[in-house]
Structure formats: structure tokens, C-alpha cells
Amino acid sequence: MQEDPQPLDWHHPAPTDRYDLVVVGAGPAGLSAATAATALGARVALVERNLPGGTCLNTGCVPSKAIIRTSRLYAEMRDAEGYGAQVPPAIRVDFAAVMERMRRVRARTTRPVSVHHLTAAGVDVFLGGARFTGADALTVNGTRLRFEKAMIATGSRPEIPSIPGLVEADYLTNENVFGLTELPRRLLVVGGGPLGCELAQAFCRLGAETTIVQRLPLFLPKEERDAAQILSAAFARDGIDVRLNTRVVKVRTENGHKRVDLISDDYQSTIAVDRILAGVGRLPNVDGMDLEAAGVAYDPVTGIRVDDFLQTSNARIYAAGDACLEHKFTHTAQAAARIVVQNALFRGRQRLSALVVPWCTFTDPEIAHVGLYVRQAHEQGLSVKTFTIPMHDVPRAITDGEEVGFVKIHVKERTDQILGATIVARHAGEMINEITLAMVAGIGLRTLSRVIHAYPTQAEAIRKAADACSRARSRPTIGSLLRHFRPW
């Protein structure tokens, strides 16, 4: 259920002689750039070969969050006694209803990006694949579009691991998992990155016997060790069969049953599953556009090469989003698109490296991060001190039975300059925004101690960390005062 994402009766508008900006790809970056540039008075064409909204709205963040929400409700029903309530008798998961709600949610969120909405906003929408024909022109289904500037925001697609037998096993990816009509009885998730972790937990809570296989010794290899360990424990509590330090070597389909051979160091095992979710890594979409004709350099794995101003090797053409960025997040794509609009149309000099980018893995508990990790800070020669507040020290987390996790805020040693933060909490994704704001605005951690946080809220953990920072800073001062005045 999606509102006219790509109407069948769509006719291309007559193209303008030369557009100020042609945007290729109508995902979060493309939509953001097209609408912002149009609002600023630019003549804008938007080219999309699939569904406006991109992966995020159609096959990524939005549908997954809808399913996660329902799965969390089921988990809470089963855990009702922990909240002084009674477990409902005979909890039965209605998977069809779960997916129906997901589709309703998705339809609502894609409505503002429908072709009709975009056209009404003044954007010329061209549906079809774009092919560059030169440094300042491309074609869409035979229609030639000339441009002063262009932005490529073609997104990414699942990276399918090379596992013998996987293709024959009719594997799932983010592109088709939301089309399931039946809950798999036994699900294998290959890969412990953010999407793999989120969906593994959601499907487990919906009743699938779920196994997650991760090649590395910890989930979410970029995150802090404590965060990854808390997640492992949470998965085990949910009943997920966690196989760390393990890789899939082969998938065999025998009599309709899928058998998956695993190896962990020297230990081999085989599990039987009904469906396999793979492709949790992402590859940039850079093929089929004749980028060579435009003089745009790219790499099939890392994507379109851009400088810090998001300019490609063709000075007229910029890129944004998953097609060129290491951090493949919706909000990063949108922020990059805003930079492109400024730099391409207004001769701006905004830099990608100046962005403070938070991100969140929406497991339960959520894991959110912004800024530097301690290791990165050390690599930059920075000395770091971390102020840690376990969530079990936060009254609202206690009242809500959501004590698992922590707030860790990293500051430059002997200052209160915030370098980064990691939050593991039920609502970490909401809480991290305060830290991001502080970092963008250059607000020190001690200042957050003066910000009154509504009581009782879980965000109080941030104020408690700020209080600890203030105490640590004031301790030597008070000590020296006492030494000055004491009589002995």
C-alpha cells in the first residue's frame, strides 16, 4: 500500500532548456536537494528509476521500525509480570496484521514524496533510468536534460555475501523481507551489522526461531565493546541463538529444507532453517549511468569519489547519500544534500567533514553514537575522559523497567569539550540528539549541568554525567581553597 509512488499514467514534463540542478535519485538525499533547491527558486529536475523515497522509506528504516514497534509490544506482553501486570493468555502473533500495519505506516510516510506532491512543489519529475551523455547532459528514456549542476544520489543496494548455495536458497534482503506474507518458523540472519541485528530481534520477538551469525567476535564492530556486549546479552535473553566468531560456509537445500553449514574457529556445525536474511552490507549504486561519459570517477565498492565539498571529478556534478558516503544513513544523506545545494547553486564552501553525525541501531536497547570513539580520539592524539552513567542510576529508567544500558560522554581530558558519546538505552536514539546539539553548538558538558531536565526522564542520565564532569572540575578548586583556609 503506497500512494501513487510512480503513477502508471505519468507523462514527462517538457524539459527546460537548461536546469539549474538535475538530481539523479529520489531517495532522502535527492528529495531533500530537489525540494530545497526548488524552494530557493532554482529550476530543478528530479530523475528516479524506481520508487520515490528510496531505500529508507520503502525497504529500510521506516518499514523496519514499524515491525520493531509491534515486536516490542509482543515482548512486553510476555514480560508483563515484570511490570506488575498479568501475561495475556495465549499470546498469538498475527503476522499478517503486523505487515498490514507496516504497509499503512509506509504509505503515510511516503505520501509527501509522491510524484504529485513533488510536481505540485515545482519539481520536474522524470521517471526512468538516467544516462549521462556528456559533462552537462543526461537522458531519461530518450528525453535529454541539460544542466548547470547535477547531483547524483542513487543510493545503495544490498551486498550479497558470496556463499555457495545461498542464491538457490531464495534468500531475503531488505528489498524483499518486507514483502513476506508468512512468518518464517526458523530464520537465519547472516551478519551482525545494524540492520541484521534489528531484524533478528524483531523476527525473534514475533515468534521466529532466530539464529544470528556474525563473523567477528562482537556485534556492531564499530561500536564500543560494552555496547556490543550488552546487545549480545539482550539477544540471548530474547532467545536468539547468537553465533559470534562464526561464518556461513555453505547452504544446502535438501527436500525443501535449508541446511546451513557454519564454522567457528575449528568447530563445525549445521543448522536447519526456513529462510535466510542476508545482504546486510551495502554497495553503492553506480552502474548503468555512463558515469564515464560525464567524467565522474567512481569505485564499485566505495562509490562515487567526492571531495570534502561533495564535488565529483566533474566540477559540475556533485554526489550525496549512499552512492558516495561511508556513513549510509538517511539523515547523513539529507545533510549532505543540503551541503550540495549550497555549494552547487550558491558557491558555498560547506564541508562534509564539518558535520556532526549521530546514528542509532534500533535494537532493544537502542545503541546510539555521535562524534569520536575513544580509539579514534587516541589516534588523533587526544587524551579522553569518559563520564559514565549506568541507566540503573536513573530514576525514570528504574520506574519504566528500562535499566539496561548507559550514557557515556567522552570529553577532552581536563576540559569539558565533548568529543563524542555513546548511549545504550531503550530510547537512546532520542537521547543522543541532546549531545549532538551540544557538539554542533560548541556547548561544553559542564553547561549541560545547568540545563534543567524534566524530572523524571531518562535524559536525566545526560545531566548526571554533566554533574559528574562539573564535580570533577571543581574538586581541585575547592581542594585548593580548603588548603588555603584551613588552620593546620
Added chain:
Amino acid sequence: MEASTPLPATPEAEVPLGTDELLLDGLQRAAFGYFARAVNPANGLVADTSREGSPVSIAVVGFALATYPSAVERGWMTRADAVARTLAALRFLHGSDQSGSPEATGYKGFYYHFLHQGTGTRVWRSELSMIDTALFIAGALTAGMYFRANTPDEVELRERVDALYLRIDWRWAQEGAMTIRQGWKPECGFLHYGWEGYSEAIVLYVLALASPTHPIAGDCYHAWTATYQWENLYGHDVLFAAPLFVHQFSHAWIDLRGLRDRFMREKRSDYFENSRRATYVQREYAQRNPRGWAGYDEDCWGLTACDGPSEALPNVPYEPRRLFGYTARGVPYGPDDGTLSCAAVLASLPFAPEIVLPALRNMVGRYPEMVPGLQLASGFNPSLAGPDGRAWVSPGHFGLDQGIVVMMIENYRTQLIWRLMRACPWVTTGLRRAGFRGGWL
């Protein structure tokens, strides 16, 4: 002497709760008794636990070698016996199969984690363990520093210690990386795990840096410390590591008071002070007791690597998957299933006697069932009390627990092991190459 003789089934010896000296002497002597019983005198190898059929842990052999000097000093064994047992282990390991085959004893100077107590060959398909080898060689070096007489046996003892140390190929154990790998197996090569974050590995790096034959570079130590996290937790500034043993295992051998590497100079602290703070953090956690376990309070704490109840336990009213068996428990994020280790508390004695001694008295007084035969059990769990109200207690005893108890009580009472190792040239060289300065160094 029978190898790996299980402890007596009548474990209700009275804990001497008189003076601190009496209490500590009683517990130390009882802990040493483990090594007297669990050794195979033919090859000097010591069982990992007192349980029937337990294999040898190479680390426990190191702890055993480090306890013999204390036992000699306190008159619990003769010097000749101590030399004989030490030599038995050193001779066996020196002549053992180092081919790295699946049935060997070791490879490249390292040893498999678990060995058969009779034959000394690898069991349980265990890994070639870098840290457990380091703990063994630290024990051997302790013995080498203590037995300094010019008798043929003691001369041979020292020569074999040096030979065992010098043949360890620490550089190979890096596999070309900046930090040392955790393990290797003949079936699959190096394990994927590296040393990430603060851990018990200081002694490993110090010994690896000092080697005149196969040293690692000084940068490796800095690469490891670059993964440290310096945190303010519960009001304490501490180099974070969740289980208590991490703050004890290197410290049992090396007197880290006042010694500072680059990281600690920057933090204006040292590893001894850090262990003191980590001990306080453990107590803070138990006072908060976020999971509401029975028994936890300011004088009852101690989460570490220890044995605990497992899911296989019958008639346990725990939810599935929340009992962890033998695992590294820690604060403040767990794992925590209500299991505590009194041995871990006692092993913090040199760092924070002012809170360890009251806790020790309280725990052994309140839960005497976890001190069978005056030897502290690996773990106990008051939340899993039986019908008689007594806490669940880990069956038998573990050599690591008994070893660390003997060593840390000794360091608290006389600093014997610290003094021996302060004079060990490999230790001082390794510390200096790691960038340590100050204190006795």
C-alpha cells in the same frame, strides 16, 4: 601422591574469625593446600579444578610455582619438596612436545590452555593460550628468583626457567598485527580475538617486551593501551574493566605501586591505585544491586570470572538463559546472575584492605557454606538458596582462585612475590620498554 584428588566431602571446617592475621593465615594455608593435593608429582602439573578428571591448566601451574616460595617461608613444605615439584614441572615442560600438533603440549614456546595431567598432552581441543602461558612463565620466573642456592637442583631450576622463557616466540604471536593474539589452534590457526581494552595482559606484554630472543616492539604495548577507556563511574576515575580479576592477575606478580606508563602518567594515577578504585566500584555496584539479588550489600560483593550455577541446574526458579555457569561476571553491565566470588574480594586485599577485610569477615560469616575445608569456593549464589537457606555453592575448588588468594595474601603480609619479581631482570626490562617509570623502578 594421587593426582587431582577431590576435596573431602566434609567441608565444614571452622573459619578462624579471630584476628585478621589468624583469619588470613588460615585462609592462605588452606588455599595452598589445593596445590599440595592437586599436583601430579611425576610431572609437576596441577589440575585446573579439584573435580574428578579435571585437566591441567597451564596458568594454574604458574600459580602453583609462585606459591611454593610462600609455603617454604611459612614452613608448609620443605625447600627440597618445593624444588622437587618445581623442577618436575620445568623438566616436563622443557622436554614436552612443542610440535604444535593437535596432541602436543605446545608450540613456539607457548602451551595449550588445558593438558592431560598424566601425559601433558592437549585436551578439549583447547587453544594455544598466550595469556595462560604468560601466567605460567611468570610463576616459573618467581621460582627462579626465589631458589637462588648454588645446589645442582636449584642451578638446574634456574637454567630451565630461562630456557623456557627464552624459547617463547612472542613476535610470532602477533601474527603481523600490532597487538598479541589471544590464541592459536592447529586446526584453524590464530583465533580472531585480540586484546581490546584494559585486561589482565600487562604481565603478558611486559614479558613479551623483555624477551632477548623474540621480543615484540614497544609500539605494541602502546597499541594495546590505545584501546583503554578512562571513565568516571560511580564517582571514581578508573581505567575500566568489568570483572575484578582483570585488576588482580598482573598485579599479583608485579608490584605496580607508583609505576606509571604513558597512559597512567597522563591520568596521574597508577595501576595499583586503579585496582583500589575498581575494588570500590565493585562495592558501589553491590550497594546499588540493580538486579535485586540476595545478599548483595556493602560488605558482600565481588563479580569476576568464576563458576556459577548453570541452566542445567534442576528445580531452579530462574528464567531460562540467565544463569551463566563459568563466565567472566562484571560490573556494572553484567553478566550478573547473583553469583559472587569471595576469592576475588580477598585478592583485592593489598589494594583496599579497609573494605576487603570487613567484606571478607561478613561473607565467610554469613555464608560459611562457601568456605568448604577453609578453601573459598569459586562462586556462590545466595539468590539460589536451598530449602535450608544455604547459598548455592560451586562444587569443588579452582586452582586459579586458590593461587591468587595465596599470592595476594602473601603480598599483603610480606610482599614476598613482589620483592622477588622486582629483582627479576626480565620484568624490569619489560616494564621499562613499556614506558613505565617511577616508584621502585
